[in-house]
Amino acid sequence: MVERGSTGVPGGRRKQRVSMADVAKLAGVSSQTVSRVSNGYPGVISSTREQVLSAMRDLGYRPNSAARALRYGQFNTIGVILFSLSSTGNSRTVEAIATHAAAEGYAITLIPIDVPTQDNVLGAFTRMGELAVDAVIVIMEIHLLDTGTVQLPPGVHVVVVDSDAGDRYSVVDTDQADGTRKAVSHLLDLGHRTVWHVTGPETSFAGQRRTQAWRTVLEEAGRPVPPPLHGDWSAESGYAAGLTLAEEPDCTAVFAANDQMALGLLRAFHERGLRVPADISVVGFDDIPDAAFFVPPLTTVHQDFAEVGRRCVQDALQQIRTRGDSKPGTDLVPTRLVVRHSTAAPPEGRR
Amino acid sequence: MVERGSTGVPGGRRKQRVSMADVAKLAGVSSQTVSRVSNGYPGVISSTREQVLSAMRDLGYRPNSAARALRYGQFNTIGVILFSLSSTGNSRTVEAIATHAAAEGYAITLIPIDVPTQDNVLGAFTRMGELAVDAVIVIMEIHLLDTGTVQLPPGVHVVVVDSDAGDRYSVVDTDQADGTRKAVSHLLDLGHRTVWHVTGPETSFAGQRRTQAWRTVLEEAGRPVPPPLHGDWSAESGYAAGLTLAEEPDCTAVFAANDQMALGLLRAFHERGLRVPADISVVGFDDIPDAAFFVPPLTTVHQDFAEVGRRCVQDALQQIRTRGDSKPGTDLVPTRLVVRHSTAAPPEGRR
DNA sequence: GCCCCGCATGTTTACGTAAACATGGCCTGT
DNA sequence: ACAGGCCATGTTTACGTAAACATGCGGGGC
Numbered sequence: 131m132v133e134r135g136s137t138g139v140p141g142g143r144r145k146q147r148v149s150m151a152d153v154a155k156l157a158g159v160s161s162q163t164v165s166r167v168s169n170g171y172p173g174v175i176s177s178t179r180e181q182v183l184s185a186m187r188d189l190g191y192r193p194n195s196a197a198r199a200l201r202y203g204q205f206n207t208i209g210v211i212l213f214s215l216s217s218t219g220n221s222r223t224v225e226a227i228a229t230h231a232a233a234e235g236y237a238i239t240l241i242p243i244d245v246p247t248q249d250n251v252l253g254a255f256t257r258m259g260e261l262a263v264d265a266v267i268v269i270m271e272i273h274l275l276d277t278g279t280v281q282l283p284p285g286v287h288v289v290v291v292d293s294d295a296g297d298r299y300s301v302v303d304t305d306q307a308d309g310t311r312k313a314v315s316h317l318l319d320l321g322h323r324t325v326w327h328v329t330g331p332e333t334s335f336a337g338q339r340r341t342q343a344w345r346t347v348l349e350e351a352g353r354p355v356p357p358p359l360h361g362d363w364s365a366e367s368g369y370a371a372g373l374t375l376a377e378e379p380d381c382t383a384v385f386a387a388n389d390q391m392a393l394g395l396l397r398a399f400h401e402r403g404l405r406v407p408a409d410i411s412v413v414g415f416d417d418i419p420d421a422a423f424f425v426p427p428l429t430t431v432h433q434d435f436a437e438v439g440r441r442c443v444q445d446a447l448q449q450i451r452t453r454g455d456s457k458p459g460t461d462l463v464p465t466r467l468v469v470r471h472s473t474a475a476p477p478e479g480r481r
Numbered sequence: 482m483v484e485r486g487s488t489g490v491p492g493g494r495r496k497q498r499v500s501m502a503d504v505a506k507l508a509g510v511s512s513q514t515v516s517r518v519s520n521g522y523p524g525v526i527s528s529t530r531e532q533v534l535s536a537m538r539d540l541g542y543r544p545n546s547a548a549r550a551l552r553y554g555q556f557n558t559i560g561v562i563l564f565s566l567s568s569t570g571n572s573r574t575v576e577a578i579a580t581h582a583a584a585e586g587y588a589i590t591l592i593p594i595d596v597p598t599q600d601n602v603l604g605a606f607t608r609m610g611e612l613a614v615d616a617v618i619v620i621m622e623i624h625l626l627d628t629g630t631v632q633l634p635p636g637v638h639v640v641v642v643d644s645d646a647g648d649r650y651s652v653v654d655t656d657q658a659d660g661t662r663k664a665v666s667h668l669l670d671l672g673h674r675t676v677w678h679v680t681g682p683e684t685s686f687a688g689q690r691r692t693q694a695w696r697t698v699l700e701e702a703g704r705p706v707p708p709p710l711h712g713d714w715s716a717e718s719g720y721a722a723g724l725t726l727a728e729e730p731d732c733t734a735v736f737a738a739n740d741q742m743a744l745g746l747l748r749a750f751h752e753r754g755l756r757v758p759a760d761i762s763v764v765g766f767d768d769i770p771d772a773a774f775f776v777p778p779l780t781t782v783h784q785d786f787a788e789v790g791r792r793c794v795q796d797a798l799q800q801i802r803t804r805g806d807s808k809p810g811t812d813l814v815p816t817r818l819v820v821r822h823s824t825a826a827p828p829e830g831r832r
Numbered sequence: 833g834c835c836c837c838g839c840a841t842g843t844t845t846a847c848g849t850a851a852a853c854a855t856g857g858c859c860t861g862t
Numbered sequence: 863a864c865a866g867g868c869c870a871t872g873t874t875t876a877c878g879t880a881a882a883c884a885t886g887c888g889g890g891g892c
Binding site: 147149150151161162165166168169171193194196197198199200201202 | 847848849850851
Binding site: 147192193194195196197199200203205207214215216222224225228229232237238239240241242244261262364365366369390393394396400419420422423424425427 | 498543544545546547548550551554556558565566567572573575576579580583588589590591592593595611612613715716717719720741744745747748751770771773774775776778
């Protein structure tokens with residue numbers, strides 16, 4: 131079982147992999163002709179081509195991508211650096227990236243950072259330089275990298291998600307501010323005096339932006355700005371915030387920075403005997419597939435992760451093809467408010 | 482932009498990448514010495530080493546992984562083929578795979594198959610052969626591959642998740658049967674006469690196994706086996722099943738093949754005025770992070786995706802290191818029943 | 833004092849591919 | 863009929879790295 135490969139060298143340890151030279155020998159042509167057939171180049175007569183193809187089949191020839199990469203100077207691979215695949219948003223973005231990259235003939239290499247310490251991030255970026263990638267998509271708050279020690283290797287193109295480094299890198303992101311505006315305005319339009327807020331973690335740029343936009347909308351409307359409650363994206367943190375909010379008699383509407391925290395809110399309110407939406411309205415962010423099946427179905431801001439992924443790949447390929455000549459900029463993907471049954475007018479006398 | 486010539490051409494576009502030869506020239510040594518320094522080999526005097534390191538820094542040298550891979554005949558990369566990252570299970574398994582692989586110095590290349598047709602699968606496996614990977618982890622229903630047309634390229638080591646191809650490939654999976662047994666027995670122990678079931682899609686091996694085990698447990702206990710309701714993993718399909726089950730007066734306990742469908746059940750029962758668990762008990766499978774925050778918190782079977790991922794990597798590396806000498810086998814990861822508040826004894830007179 | 837050994841470093845080569853250049857035969861146009 | 867050109871195919875070379883082999887110098891043992 132140790133020996134693999136194909137040519138019938140009796141007894142001896144066979145060659146690990148079949149090369150063009152092997153195919154060429156069997157087909158009775160030069161390796162260059164094999165190369166031409168392999169790449170579908172013209173200028174090979176059909177009988178020769180058939181012979182070569184047949185030899186390839188017989189030997190189980192597969193091109194060696196390392197040699198190709200060496201020859202061409204590029205790898206047809208895009209690296210994706212991220213903290214976690216656990217969040218719906220990240221995993222769906224990565225999925226879209228992988229799909230679109232595959233359609234363009236690029237593979238995806240995943241570089242996870244389990245614990246987002248400075249050292250780990252630094253390490254990931256250092257390894258990155260040695261990895262076989264033509265471009266890197268970074269899905270995280272790039273500020274973690276701004277302390278000066280880290281610099282991306284030159285010659286590696288970068289696209290950033292969930293960050294604001296638009297002046298230095300190409301940025302693709304959901305339009306957090308606009309989505310938040312839709313959510314908060316929806317609640318105000320229903321007649322709520324103000325809107326409370328459960329934030330995402332401070333390390334998240336997306337979270338920061340949502341909180342910032344929430345504050346701005348309230349201020350522009352001349353409404354009081356309640357103290358935000360701090361969450362970390364998890365349903366558990368939303369639950370904790372919900373227990374606190376249940377004690378606030380003034381609170382009739384809550385904007386959670388993501389759907390999972392909204393789920394925690396729903397459970398907390400249910401436990402405390404608050405009816406959603408009769409007593410209190412809840413809006414989330416993301417529109418995860420489950421949101422339509424929460425009790426009650428959640429009104430939330432739909433993010434188009436697939437589109438984010440698509441644009442990431444597009445930008446990355448653009449940079450690769452222009453060799454970085456394209457200028458950095460920010461590419462915002464629009465959102466959409468999905469109204470379900472977790473929002474309604476505030477109860478009488480509380481608006 | 483076409484030229485990629487030598488260093489120091491004033492005004493000219495510099496070489497894209499720095500090679501050992503460049504470092505060697507600057508340091509005044511041979512490229513072999515640079516190689517030795519780069520790989521931490523002994524036999525380089527410290528003053529020379531310092532000079533080389535300094536030159537590396539100055540030029541921003543990074544080893545070319547394509548050349549390395551070509552030289553060594555391996556890529557230090559593991560490919561992961563999957564249908565979707567959308568499911569919690571897959572994304573968490575992939576995350577664990579990526580983390581453990583990184584710890585071993587391996588990178589992960591993702592090969593998504595957006596639509597699981599025979600052709601696409603075939604295509605993915607064909608491309609796979611050309612990709613720069615030393616092993617492949619397949620996360621999907623292997624039955625699709627058993628029709629004979631598809632065969633993995635020889636020389637690529639394979640580990641399969643969610644399948645029963647244990648005789649041909651190395652398999653790692655959650656112990657579906659045992660988890661199901663725990664779930665169903667829990668409900669029977671509470672006093673329910675029998676347990677209804679919402680299945681996963683037929684294409685899923687994991688789903689099939691859960692349904693099979695559910696039936697077995699009931700039969701062994703001498704209980705009637707109600708007709709299973711067919712789901713597709715989505716909360717929506719669970720919701721549809723829930724609406725049907727709400728009309729079944731005999732139904733006091735349901736085992737959903739995953740948590741999302743259980744979520745759909747909860748909503749359907751809530752809408753129909755059935756109290757969970759007072760009127761009807763629900764058990765899920767997976768223990769997604771949100772399950773603890775459903776209304777009510779869901780009793781479910783915990784799957785250790787991280788462990789599945791870890792063992793996948795372990796098996797893959799084992800195969801790479803032994804060159805496939807290790808025999809295929811099935812490696813089952815145990816589950817754990819997490820009892821929350823969606824299960825209770827059946828209502829009086831209905832047990 | 834001479835020879836040999838070992839150590840630091842240099843030189844050659846091969847990994848598999850494909851561009852660039854080379855060759856040779858046949859067809860076409862006059 | 864002959865020259866020129868084009869087409870199918872072969873040969874050479876370079877991509878960046880590292881193993882294998884080569885070199886040359888200094889020091890220790892006799």
